[in-house]
Amino acid sequence: MPVYTVSNVQNLRICVVMVGLPARGKSFISQKIVRYLSWLSIKSKSFNVGNYRRQTGPPQPNAEFFDAKNKEAYKIRQQAVTKAVEDMMNWFVAEQGVVAILDATNSTRERRDWILRLCRENGIEPMFLESWCDDQELVLRNITDVKQTSPDYVGVDPEVAKRDFLERIAKYEEVYEPLDDNIDRDLTFVRLINVAQQVIINKIETYLESRVVFYVMNLHIKPRCIWLSRHGESVYNIEKKIGGDSSLSPRGLQYAKKLPDLVRQSAGDADLTVWTSTLIRTQETAQFLPYKQLQWKALDELDAGVCDGMTYEEIEEKYPEDFKARDEDKYEYRYRGGESYRDVVIRLEPIIMELERQENILIITHQAVLRCIYAYFMNVPQEESPWMSIPLHTLIRLEPRAYGTKVTRIKADIPAVSTYKEKGTSRVGEALTEATKSRHVLTNPSND
Numbered sequence: 185m186p187v188y189t190v191s192n193v194q195n196l197r198i199c200v201v202m203v204g205l206p207a208r209g210k211s212f213i214s215q216k217i218v219r220y221l222s223w224l225s226i227k228s229k230s231f232n233v234g235n236y237r238r239q240t241g242p243p244q245p246n247a248e249f250f251d252a253k254n255k256e257a258y259k260i261r262q263q264a265v266t267k268a269v270e271d272m273m274n275w276f277v278a279e280q281g282v283v284a285i286l287d288a289t290n291s292t293r294e295r296r297d298w299i300l301r302l303c304r305e306n307g308i309e310p311m312f313l314e315s316w317c318d319d320q321e322l323v324l325r326n327i328t329d330v331k332q333t334s335p336d337y338v339g340v341d342p343e344v345a346k347r348d349f350l351e352r353i354a355k356y357e358e359v360y361e362p363l364d365d366n367i368d369r370d371l372t373f374v375r376l377i378n379v380a381q382q383v384i385i386n387k388i389e390t391y392l393e394s395r396v397v398f399y400v401m402n403l404h405i406k407p408r409c410i411w412l413s414r415h416g417e418s419v420y421n422i423e424k425k426i427g428g429d430s431s432l433s434p435r436g437l438q439y440a441k442k443l444p445d446l447v448r449q450s451a452g453d454a455d456l457t458v459w460t461s462t463l464i465r466t467q468e469t470a471q472f473l474p475y476k477q478l479q480w481k482a483l484d485e486l487d488a489g490v491c492d493g494m495t496y497e498e499i500e501e502k503y504p505e506d507f508k509a510r511d512e513d514k515y516e517y518r519y520r521g522g523e524s525y526r527d528v529v530i531r532l533e534p535i536i537m538e539l540e541r542q543e544n545i546l547i548i549t550h551q552a553v554l555r556c557i558y559a560y561f562m563n564v565p566q567e568e569s570p571w572m573s574i575p576l577h578t579l580i581r582l583e584p585r586a587y588g589t590k591v592t593r594i595k596a597d598i599p600a601v602s603t604y605k606e607k608g609t610s611r612v613g614e615a616l617t618e619a620t621k622s623r624h625v626l627t628n629p630s631n632d
């Protein structure tokens with residue numbers, strides 16, 4: 185199994201140079217790559233040239249500004265990309281960055297040659313990633329997204345914005361030079377044609393580059409939802425024991441019986457597939473769901489090793505140093521003979537890849553595993569994710585959108601114990617203090 189540690193990649197620095205006309209999903213792809221790599225602890229950052237251009241030039245320029253013949257504007261645009269590249273190079277050094285994404289149209293060979301030269305001078309591997317799209321319906325959908333999210337069009341009448349944006353695209357089309365199998369055959373590149381209908385790859389040489397390629401190949405933009413749920417309350421949960429393979433408690437079974445209704449309320453008649461772990465408590469929770477079901481070993485709960493079957497109090501008594509070490513760095517701490525959160529993330533990578541490929545999926549799994557999956561979708565920092573509160577008997581609905589994920593929580597209204605253990609104590613089920621709540625409770629007010 186590949187292990188992503190900083191030492192694996194420390195000599196390698198990659199600049200993913202986005203290429204493509206406006207409204208081809210470049211920023212969407214850039215942000216997803218950053219989220220995916222950061223989740224795997226690979227230091228990455230996207231440099232969006234549009235943001236730099238708005239700082240140096242007019243905040244809301246019209247289409248004329250993007251005419252290559254407009255000398256004054258061209259100068260401003262050149263300054264913006266120069267500053268973005270400069271910041272990117274500094275970031276590689278100051279932050280020991282591994283993967284930078286230069287998110288811009290980079291539509292001419294002249295621009296790309298300039299970036300190529302700078303990368304080579306700085307010991308950075310350039311990898312060009314072109315999003316090429318002639319599916320007009322797709323482009324129009326993207327234009328709608330851009331109009332709604334771009335600072336260039338805040339407060340602008342939607343029809344005016346659409347017309348202007350189409351004109352802007354036309355200006356870029358006048359000078360756009362797509363990557364070419366022949367002319368660019370010495371470059372490392374990926375061409376995504378109409379999202380990932382066809383993918384052309386050239387000179388992919390390193391493991392990390394191939395991970396990025398594999399990831400972008402699996403992306404799709406069809407609307408869909410992912411539902412997450414912990415198993416119903418288990419016998420071990422009531423006994424405050426961790427791990428094990430116990431059955432559901434009577435209240436847990438009640439949740440299992442109610443789950444089909446909860447899912448139907450949220451999903452309607454949509455078809456979906458249920459993924460569970462191989463442990464009894466998730467399968468008992470899924471037993472009444474009228475959908476296709478699949479078991480994944482990778483969805484099994486974090487392995488507590490020698491502590492499996494113990495309460496946190498017993499662990500504190502028997503292994504006080506371990507107990508303390510886990511509280512101090514919960515993400516990295518590995519149970520004796522068991523796993524850390526980092527280990528769980530690594531074994532979940534194929535799950536994330538498959539989730540990107542699939543449409544509607546309901547995952548029934550465990551507290552630690554759900555924290556890791558949720559952290560991927562919601563970009564939760566590593567040090568926070570093991571401390572998020574993910575209560576029992578709650579269905580979480582994630583709706584991936586172009587620029588983020590919308591979250592809805594549906595409570596089953598069936599009481600259950602709390603299995604949440606705050607830092608610095610071995611007790612579970614305590615009400616969270618307000619301070620802990622604001623930091624760790626799974627929430628996303630702006631999206632709710």
Ligand SMILES: O=P(O)(O)OC[C@H]1O[C@@](CO)(OP(=O)(O)O)[C@@H](O)[C@@H]1O
Nearest residue numbers: 414421426427485488550551552603
């Ligand atoms: O990382 P912490 O907070 O200990 O949470 C993980 C624990 O959650 C539990 C419940 O306490 O998971 P589960 O959902 O499978 O019941 C334990 O089995 C597991 O060890």
